[in-house]
Amino acid sequence: MSFEQQFDAIENEITEEGDAPPFFSRPGGKIFIIWLVFTAIGVVIGVFAPHHLLPGLQSGTGSDVWATIVFFTVLAAPVAAFVYALAFYSLLAWRPKKSGSSDEPPPDGPPQRGNGPLTILWVGISTLLVIVLLVWGMTVWSSQQVAHDGALQVNVTGQQWLWTYEYPGTGVTSRTLELPQDRPVEFNVTALDVIHGFWLDTMGIQTDANPNENTVIRTTPTTLGGFVVRCSQLCGLNHAFMNNKGSVVTPTQFGNWLVSQGATTSAAAKSADVPESSLTPSSTSTTTAAPMNTGASQ
Amino acid sequence: MSLTTSEHESTDGGEHHHEYLPAVEGAENPGGEHESAGERDKKERLMIWLFIGGDLVILILEVFAWFYLRTLDSNGMWNAAKCTASANCVDGLGNPLIGPVAKASIWHPMIIMSLAIISALFVWAAESASRRKAAKSAVSGPALAALVFMIAAIVVQILQFQVLPFTTVDGGYASVYEFFMGSTLAHLLLMGFILTGLWTRAAKGRYQGGTFHRVRIMRMFGVWIAISTSVLAIVGGFFV
Amino acid sequence: MSIATAPLLLEDTPLGPKAGGLYRRQNALVGLIAGVVLAAIGWVISHALLQGSNWGSDMVVTVTLTCWVIGFNIGIGTFNAPFRWVVGKDSTREDELYGAGVGQGAARYWKYCTDHKVVGTQYFVLVMVLFAIGGTLAMMIRTQLITAHSSFLSPGTYNNIVTIHGMIMIIATIIMVSGPFANFILPIMIGAKDMAFPRLNAMSLWVVVSAVPPLLATFVLGGVDTGWTTYAPLSVQAPPAMDAFAxxxxxxxxxxxxxxxxxxxxTVSTMRAKGMTMSRVPIFAWGSVVSAALGLYAMPAFLTAMSMMITDRATGTSFFVNQLGGAGWLWENVFWTMGHPEVYVILLPGTAALMEIASTFSRKPVFAYKAAVAAFVGIGSLAIMVWAHHMFTTGWAPNLATPFMLTTELISIPTGVIFLVLIGTIWKGSIWARLPMYFLYLFLWNFIIGGVTGIYLSDVPADQFFHGNMFTTAHFHYTLLGGAMIAATGAVCYWFPKMTGRMLNERIGKTAFWFIAIAFQVTYFGQFWEGFQGMPRRIAFYDPIFLRANQMSTIGAYFLMLGWMILLAAIIVSWRNGKIAPANPWHAKSLEWKVQTPVPLENFLVDPVVTSDPYTYGEGVPDGQNQPSAAPEPELVPAGASESTSGGGAS
Known part of the structure; x- marks a missing residue:
């Protein structure tokens, strides 16, 4: 069968609507099936990959990351799947057999030079999607920007290749980051030498530590547990080792930890926002204040 | 794509543009390129506009750097205005720095700017002489004058490096200012090279008889050099 | 068609013994020697004068390598024409012909040759060499990461390899389409005899050649441990290798x-053939022009940034040193002013080439040509307004996050139109499943994934997780390697017969394709996985929780490299002794296929006159909309031949 005949046969298959074959054997139906499959794959990946792969999220800003990934994936999967469906359907329906090894081209296709309404529709839909993305992004971003009164202040200083955390008002300076649960925190991030990236992955916040500049980021840890602070900005030889452990603890544990680090009980209670009586004025605190070593997370 | 044979050349067959063209005496670039001066001029004018466009990006970024660092005044080191003897400021070499850093003289950039503008005006004169098919000296004279003024501007610029009241290590203002000077010098040198060509070629009579196109290109570039030099001179001089 | 009397080809013009002047003595070897000699002189002088002073070794490296670049270009002949011009000794027609390579045979490929086809071929080879170097470095990175604490590379070496892999790939991808194809193919496509400025064309090539050795010199100058973004102040403190980099x-x-x-x-603006209006030029020309215009905005910014970097390092200025009145953010702004447009400089010509491929291999006109042009222009203009999305997490101007989020996400609208054009072109066509079409499909597959993962990064809250993370690495490899470079590979397969005169071996090519297609997904899905888990970019050692993902990525990368090597083998084998290609193996309609292969000097034996665009597939059939005049399609015939015996005879 020549290409010409094959092509006609394909054309007939598409255009012949006389017997009205069942939906799924018509082109639209086949495209729909391919689209459905790809959409399903996309949505499944979009919903389950973050769920299984993201580190255990410990704050509202962390959950924002998860929600954004899921929302965007669910939004984008049908669009991407639509392009795939059209592309693959074209490949299945309009590729004359053995055209891959032929030196002669198949017969010319129909000379469609464009379709104004379709183009406008396409642009319209993508504009709509962009607006949705933008509104989502702006809403979430502005909610993260809100400063809370009485937030715990932590001064973060990066240097080659370690982090130092200072808790103003308590005199505590530490190489591990302890944070009280359910308490807004403001990190004032700076660096001594070069740019570092202060990244709390489980809390979905990140900012660069710039020398001589102070950058503020905020979050409210909600889930107890440990995390790792990793440097996200290439900062020289031992960049790979510039990480250390941290943990979210209860306010009382936090106060005790401050005391164990040398803070006075009153300062610790004020900083941790707990009654002074609930703190044990000894250094036998329950949380670990592991000495910093550069490979701590390993 | 549909092709038909070229109408305008049907009389002498297809080899028209493969003929060996003898050098045309007196014309710009004799025989080297087989197209009319007008065609070539169209290309070259577009090229020079694009080149100026690219150079404009550089100029904008330089000026951006100036105003950004001036506004940011990182560590109080734009011109170390707050660095008193007790403030323990240090410069880039770790030596104590007491500010504010002395301003560069306003006169050098102003003189350079004026020289660049005068030079551009002479190129303009050369162009109009070439356009009205004036005598050879009416083109080469202004060309020489433009070159002389450009060399003078280069000399003043080099001189300014010698007499600056600060060095590169003295903070943001000093850094950007010296970068402006370097950038100006590079532009002036490029223009000096071009004007040398203008003069030698004008002296050889290459721009006689209405072949003014290349002079116009050089005028366009000369005007641009004058503009960019002026912008840097004004920003560096008046917005410390 | 047969030409009654063979016309005298321009390349057969006999030249005098002095044609070309100094060019007769210049070639790449002379350039190499001149470069080395001048660099040695520069080193001796600068070392004697400057070593030991402040920033001495930075100045010595700067002077020495500048001398190398200038020396190489003196030796190869870059400066001949300007100096001949300034002293008024213009080149003659004979000199021009010599410069275009007449009478030099294969030696012209080693010379400052002004023939755009020679330049295009030189670029083609150069790009493959750069990809080979960059690919080798990539394999070293992946090998280091096959275990969590590998001792294969030291951290310093690793960082330098990361930097140089990045930069060499950026260089290679910037020139991978605009070098070979915009030089070789584009002028023929629009009916021009050469590029507008043939000498500048040769210059653009040899300047790249002279720029590569300084980049490789970083390995012996202490290494650039900053990544290709060379964020200051780390880069200001880096070893003298950073000067070489700059x-x-x-x-x-x-x-x-x-x-x-x-x-x-x-070239495209002023040298189109008669009748070739801007709405009739092949879409590749539009892609190339917008890309070039964007480059003209971006590259001066890179020049400015790196000049400031050099003055910071070698003269002690403080543009980027916060303690001394500078700002790292200034670097980031100026750098990304270049950095984001540069992405589209890379992407656009490749995408445009794919539109040509889609049309030719679906036997259909490019769908929505004007929308495609609008998309290119839209991307081009938006691309200069999005730079700060690379700076969402740097602390610079948090208030500007929203506007930059807006511009960034707006870019997905014209990008979507590009998909519409490609899909619309394929739609209902009859697909000729030759190798270029394979790469078109792979592009569609990859670029969708690259695009979708891009929207997470464009969103500030999500970017706070993904920035500086392997997810970002995977994302931009999906767009630049999986998108742009796959598009360029499609273009290679498409134009190979015209450029080399031989058919590409598709059996080997398709084997390579499947390796590349599948291994690519494995490699970068591994990296998406790493990113989701929270692995930072550019680290030589990692937490063992990332082990599985890294092993997946590394194994994928080995097979990916294998795929590229098979493709390279296909190219080499076919170039040496592939099947001789007919002039128009794809039965395409644009002008480059209407000239003979090998393409003669100055391309056209007669000036082409164009009466429609090159996408008149199937237009003998009434369609009902956009019906152009169904002009018959005469073969390209020399003007003289149509009048049979009259006058066409060249002796």
């Missing part, structure tokens, strides 16, 4: 790409 960029971006971009724009 010299490379200033030479490459500031001179070569700028000059090449100007050349492309001027």
């Amino acid at each position: 010299i490379c960029i200033i030479t490459f971006a500031g001179v070569s790409v700028t000059v090449a971009g100007i050349n492309t724009i001027v």
Whole structure:
């Protein structure tokens, strides 16, 4: 069968609507099936990959990351799947057999030079999607920007290749980051030498530590547990080792930890926002204040 | 794509543009390129506009750097205005720095700017002489004058490096200012090279008889050099 | 068609013994020697005068490598024409013909040759060499990461390899389409005899060649441990290798790409054949022009940034040192002013080439040609307004996050139109499943994934997780390697017969394709996985929780490299003794396929006259909309031949 005949046969298959074959054997139906499959794959990946792969999220800003990934994936999967469906359907329906090894081209296709309404529709839909993305992004971003009164202040200083955390008002300076649960925190991030990236992955916040500049980021840890602070900005030889452990603890544990680090009980209670009586004025605190070593997370 | 044979050349067959063209005496670039001066001029004018466009990006970024660092005044080191003897400021070499850093003289950039503008005006004169098919000296004279003024501007610029009241290590203002000077010098040198060509070629009579196109290109570039030099001179001089 | 009397080809013109002047003595070897000699002189002088002073070794490296670049270009002949011009000794027609390679045979490929086809071929080879170097470095990175604490590379070496892999790939991808194809193919496509400025064309090539050795010199100068973004102040403190890096960029971006971009724009604007209106030019020309225009905006910014970097390092200025009144954010702004447009400089010509491929291999006109042009222009203009999305997490101007989020996400609208054009072109066509079409499909597959993962990064809250993370690495490899470079590979397969005169071996090519297609997904899905888990970029050692993902990525990367090597084998084998290609193996309609292969000097034996665009597939059939005049399609015939015996005879 020549290409010409094959092509006609394909054309007939598409255009012949006389017997009205069942939906799924018509082109639209086949495209729909391919689209459905790809959409399903996309949505499944979009919903389950973050769920299984993201580190255990410990704050509202962390959950924002998860929600954004899921929302965007669910939004984008049908669009991407639509392009795939059209592309693959074209490949299945309009590729004359053995055209891959032929030196002669198949017969010319129909000379469609464009379709104004379709183009406008396409642009319209993508504009709509962009607006949705933008509104989502702006809403979430502005909610993260809100400063809370009485937030715990932590001064973060990066240097080659370690982090130092200072808790103003308590005199505590530490190489591990302890944070009280359910308490807004403001990190004032700076660096001594070069740019570092202060990244709390489980809390979905990140900012660069710039020398001589102070950058503020905020979050409210909600889930107890440990995390790792990793440097996200290439900062020289031992960049790979510039990480250390941290943990979210209860306010009382936090106060005790401050005391164990040398803070006075009153300062610790004020900083941790707990009654002074609930703190044990000894250094036998329950949380670990592991000495910093550069490979701590390993 | 549909092709038909070229109408305008049907009389002498297809080899028209493969003929060996003898050098045309007196014309710009004799025989080297087989197209009319007008065609070539169209290309070259577009090229020079694009080149100026690219150079404009550089100029904008330089000026951006100036105003950004001036506004940011990182560590109080734009011109170390707050660095008193007790403030323990240090410069880039770790030596104590007491500010504010002395301003560069306003006169050098102003003189350079004026020289660049005068030079551009002479190129303009050369162009109009070439356009009205004036005598050879009416083109080469202004060309020489433009070159002389450009060399003078280069000399003043080099001189300014010698007499600056600060060095590169003295903070943001000093850094950007010296970068402006370097950038100006590079532009002036490029223009000096071009004007040398203008003069030698004008002296050889290459721009006689209405072949003014290349002079116009050089005028366009000369005007641009004058503009960019002026912008840097004004920003560096008046917005410390 | 047969030509009654063979016309005298321009390349057969006999030249006098002195044609070309100094060019007769210049070639790449002379350039190499001149470069080395001048660099040695520069080193001796600068070392004697400057070593030991403040920033001495930075100045010595800067001077030495600048001398290398200038020396090489003196030796190869870059400066001949300007100096001949300034002393008024213009070249003659004979000199021009010599410069275009007449009478030099294969030796012209080693010379400052002004023939755009020679330049295109030189670029083609250069790009493959750069990809080979960059690919080898990539394999070293992946090998290091096959275990959590590998001792294969030291951290310093690793960081330098990360930097140089990045930069060499950026250089290679910037020139991978605009070098070979915008030089070789584009002028023929639009019916021009050459590029607008043939000497600048040769210059753009040889300047890149001279820029590569300084980049490789970083390995012996202490290494650049900053990544290709060279964020200050780390880069200001880096070893003298950073000066070499900056010299490379200033030479490459500031001179070569700028000059090449100007050349492309001027060529398409002023040298189109009679009747070739801007709505009739092949869409590839539009892609190339917008890309060149964008490059003309981006590359001067790179030049400025790197010049400031050099003055910071070698003269002690403080543009980027916060303690001394500078700002790292200034670097980031100026750098990304270049950095984001540069992405589209890379992407657009490749995408445009795919539109040609889609049309030819679906036997259909390019769908929505004007929308495609609008998309290119839209991307081009938006691309200069999005730079700060690379700076969402740097602390610079948090208030500007929203506007930059807006512009960034707006770019997905014109990008979506590009998909519409490609899909619309394929739609209902009859697909000729030759190798270029394979790469078109792979592009569609990859670029969708690259695009979708991009929207997470464009969103500030999500970017706070993904920035500086392997997810970002995977994302931009999906767009630049999986998108742009796959598009360029499609273009290679498409134009190979015209450029080399031989058919590409598709059996080997398709084997390579499947390796590349599948291994690519494995490699970068591994990296998406790493990113989701929270692995930072550019680290030589990692937490063992990332082990599985890294092993997946590394194994994928080995097979990916294998795929590229098979493709390279296909190219080499076919170029040496492939099947001789007919002039128009794809039965395509644009002008480059209407000239004979090998393409003669100055391309056209007669000036082409164009009466429609090159996409008149199937237009004998009434369609009902956009019906153009169904003009018959005469073969390209020399003007003389149509009048049979009259006058056409060249002796």
